[in-house]
Amino acid sequence: MEALVIVDVQNDFISGTLGTKEAEAIIEPLVNKINSFDGIILITKDTHDKNYLSTQEGQKLPVEHCIKGTFGWEIDSRLMEAIKDKGLDYRIFEKDTFGSISLGEHIVELYKDGKIDSIEFVGVCTDICVISNSLLVKAMLPELPVRVDAACCAGVTPKAHEAALITMESCQIEIINNVEYSKHIKQ
């Protein structure tokens, strides 16, 4: 069975304080993916406290986002509806930084129990939390095939998105549906 990791598709990263039109554009393909998916869904939630601005992350990125309990912290409702309508099994991992060790440990357990034989990552931001978590899983489970669907990911900027895809591909993560990147390679 396959696991689909949906990274940080929360209102603040779509339409909120750190939203982008590229992030909004992944919702439709992501809902379509969920509608045809039949496996285990793992969801990460960027989760900060009210003291965010005094944290390391907050000092480097002084934009409050994903404060626990706020609307911006919630997962995009279109995704949650699709998951619930389909009756898919899902689990949520709150994380206070980019990579989630508890997500990685859970994936190791699923793999050791023979419940998954491949994993795919989608979500935001390609160049921060998608890359952090996909490389974390690659480090913990070198024999598990790891894939990223570029059409269901958005970066801080399109350029940062592309750069992250190239880096993940260097680290033997399979990148699918990357139209822009394929164009770039042919030149």
Ligand SMILES: [Zn+2]
């Ligand atoms: Zn954050």
